[in-house]
Every structure is written in C-alpha cells, then in structure tokens.
Amino acid sequence: MQERALKSLAIQSVVAMLFIIVFSNCITFYNKYVGVDSGNSKDKSIQTISAEEISRQSANSEINQFVDMEVGVTVSDISSNYLRIKKLYTKNTDVFLKDVYMKSGMRLTIENLVSKDYTNTDIIKGENCADILKSVELHYKEKADGTYTAVFDIITDTVYVQKLYEDDMYYYIELLDPHQVYDKIIVVDAGHGGDDTGTYSRDKKYDEKDINLSVVLYLKELMDEQENIKVYYTRLEDKKVYLNPRVNLANTLKADMFISVHCNASKYDDPDGVEVLYTTNAAKTPISSKHLAAIFANTFSKDLQMTNRGCLKQNEVYIVGNSKVPVVLIEIGFMSNEKNMEFMKKQVNRKRMAEALQDCILEGYKEIEKE
Numbered sequence: 547m548q549e550r551a552l553k554s555l556a557i558q559s560v561v562a563m564l565f566i567i568v569f570s571n572c573i574t575f576y577n578k579y580v581g582v583d584s585g586n587s588k589d590k591s592i593q594t595i596s597a598e599e600i601s602r603q604s605a606n607s608e609i610n611q612f613v614d615m616e617v618g619v620t621v622s623d624i625s626s627n628y629l630r631i632k633k634l635y636t637k638n639t640d641v642f643l644k645d646v647y648m649k650s651g652m653r654l655t656i657e658n659l660v661s662k663d664y665t666n667t668d669i670i671k672g673e674n675c676a677d678i679l680k681s682v683e684l685h686y687k688e689k690a691d692g693t694y695t696a697v698f699d700i701i702t703d704t705v706y707v708q709k710l711y712e713d714d715m716y717y718y719i720e721l722l723d724p725h726q727v728y729d730k731i732i733v734v735d736a737g738h739g740g741d742d743t744g745t746y747s748r749d750k751k752y753d754e755k756d757i758n759l760s761v762v763l764y765l766k767e768l769m770d771e772q773e774n775i776k777v778y779y780t781r782l783e784d785k786k787v788y789l790n791p792r793v794n795l796a797n798t799l800k801a802d803m804f805i806s807v808h809c810n811a812s813k814y815d816d817p818d819g820v821e822v823l824y825t826t827n828a829a830k831t832p833i834s835s836k837h838l839a840a841i842f843a844n845t846f847s848k849d850l851q852m853t854n855r856g857c858l859k860q861n862e863v864y865i866v867g868n869s870k871v872p873v874v875l876i877e878i879g880f881m882s883n884e885k886n887m888e889f890m891k892k893q894v895n896r897k898r899m900a901e902a903l904q905d906c907i908l909e910g911y912k913e914i915e916k917e
C-alpha cells in the first residue's frame with residue numbers, strides 16, 4: 547500500500563515538474579515574440595530626441611485652429627445648424643473663433659469690450675436648429691488698456707466644421723457635419739504624451755511618446771499637402787491626452803480610419819520590426835480593422851524593408867477595442883532592439899516612417915474604394 551502511494555506520488559511529481567517546465571517555456575516564448583508596449587515604468591524621462599526639433603515643428607501645429615471670418619455671406623445663406631451672438635457695438639471689436647474638436651466645441655473670443663456686458667446666455671442656437679448647444683462658459687480677461695476680452699467656451703452635441711459670419715446685428719457660427727464638407731476623414735493619434743511617456747530605449751535616453759509625436763508631425767507635413775483627406779489629430783504637442791477622448795474623436799467623426807502610432811518593446815533584445823493591432827469589435831465598413839491592419843503591416847514593412855511581424859487581434863487594448871471605426875494601432879519599431887532604435891533615432895528615418903504611413907493611408911483608401 548505504502549509502496550504504491552509512494553510510486554504514485556513520484557509519478558505526480560514528475561508530471562508536475564514537466565508541466566512547470568513546459569509552462570515556463572511558454573511564458574518565455576510569449577515574452578520573446580509578443581511585444582510588450584507597456585506604460586510608464588521609468589522614473590525620469592530624459593529627452594534627448596528632438597526636444598528642440600519637436601517644439602520647432604509643433605510651434606505651428608496646434609490642433610486648435612482659428613476659423614476665418616467669411617465675408618459676403620448673409621444669414622439667409624446658412625442652411626444648417628448655427629449659433630449666434632449679438633453685437634454690442636458697431637465697430638472696434640475683434641472676434642476670433644477656435645475649433646476645439648477634442649471637446650466637441652469651440653472657443654469664441656471677443657476683444658475690446660468697454661465693460662463686461664455679455665453673459666453666457668448670449669450664445670443662442672439658431673431658429674429651427676436641433677439641440678446642438680450643450681453648454682457655454684464665459685470668463686473675462688482685463689487688458690492693460692482697460693478693455694475687456696470675453697472668452698466663451700462653447701460645447702456642442704458633436705464635432706462640427708465651424709464657419710464664422712457676421713451681419714450688422716450678430717456674429718454667426720455655422721455648424722456643418724464634417725462629412726458634408728470633406729469626402730475623406732481620418733484620425734491620427736500619436737500614442738502617449740506628457741507624463742505618460744510610454745516605453746523607452748535600452749539606454750533610457752529616448753521616450754516612446756517623443757518618437758510617436760515626431761513621426762506624426764512629419765506625417766502632418768505630408769498630409770497637409772494631401773488636400774482630399776481631412777486629418778484630425780489627437781495631439782500635436784507633448785501633452786497628456788486620456789485614451790477615451792482619443793477613441794471618442796474617431797467614433798464621433800465616424801472616421802474612415804483611426805490610426806494610432808506607437809513603438810514596441812520587449813524584455814529581449816532580438817524582437818524587431820513592425821506589428822499592427824486590430825479589433826473585431828469595430829464596424830466592418832468601409833473596411834475591416836483586420837484588413838486595414840494587414841495593409842498597414844505590408845505597406846510599412848515593404849517601404850522601410852523592416853521585418854513584418856504581422857497583425858494581432860487585441861480587443862482588450864482600450865484604444866483598439868473601443869473603436870467603432872476601422873482602427874489600426876501600428877507599432878512602428880522596437881525600442882528594445884538596437885537595429886530598430888538606431889534607425890528611429892535619425893530624423894531622416896522618422897521622415898521615412900511618416901512617408902510609409904502616408905503610403906499605408908493611401909493604400910487603405912485604394913482598398914476602401916474597391917469595396
């Protein structure tokens with residue numbers, strides 16, 4: 547009896563040991579071949595990349611752009627939703643409107659006021675307009691010359707393309723559906739930002755957030771020339787942006803593509819190349835996330851002669867899994883790999899990466915137009 551019990555115990559131990567060996571090898575394999583693009587685990591970020599280059603580039607790249615006053619338009623020309631605000635004086639006021647699309651809103655600034663005459667109820671939605679106005683916050687700034695500036699932060703129900711008009715009585719802000727204005731709309735997201743530095747190079751001199759932003763700023767230069775595609779960016783400066791507003795922007799805009807740019811890392815030195823994450827949660831039209839991911843992985847790796855690690859389904863990654871529109875999260879290289887890192891360090895190569903991303907976008911549209 548005792549002998550049999552001992553025998554079975556021995557067999558059980560051997561089986562358990564074999565299991566542990568197989569299991570630990572599986573973990574090693576997983577860590578080695580599946581990139582771990584983890585969040586912040588570094589205490590201090592040392593920015594050697596391009597801090598200068600980035601600030602020079604992002605100086606004229608604020609995502610919130612001024613809307614020009616359109617001349618020669620009368621209110622009878624406005625056919626869609628609009629807001630209006632009465633004019634207090636007939637002259638000497640300066641009006642500026644900035645699109646703040648990340649908040650589905652805008653900032654209206656009226657300068658050279660003699661006193662604090664406006665209230666936040668002075669922003670009125672146009673007659674017969676839908677329930678477009680969500681909130682208005684007003685604050686004043688006093689200038690050295692004794693005049694006041696009224697700053698209205700206006701939130702609307704969704705993202706609009708805004709147009710600014712005036713007549714003798716009012717300023718008008720026309721609100722247009724972006725798809726009414728642009729044929730093609732995409733959202734480009736530079737991963738991480740601010741105190742969310744992302745992953746980092748082995749020598750800890752390079753933060754992922756900076757490489758992502760640098761590549762996206764070069765991509766913007768290229769896409770600015772591409773007049774038929776409207777690109778909305780989630781950030782164009784070193785700034786923290788939460789994940790929810792990023793994916794929300796793409797969903798609200800019903801973008802044709804949502805492209806999130808990241809760098810990869812592994813605890814091993816050898817994994818290298820490009821990898822693209824996709825989801826099965828998003829709508830399959832105008833193209834499935836999986837199909838778009840394959841186009842990005844192929845085009846990007848071919849353009850830059852990089853290893854193509856293929857595509858990974860990642861419904862649990864927030865930005866990917868919560869996207870309702872065709873999404874790709876492209877890991878453009880491994881910061882833990884010497885060859886990839888040496889490549890990404892060079893400005894000229896980050897420009898090439900931006901060109902490759904532009905190719906990916908254009909290839910994506912070719913497929914969309916086929917379907």
Ligand SMILES: [Zn+2]
Binds near residue numbers: 809
């Ligand atoms: Zn990342």
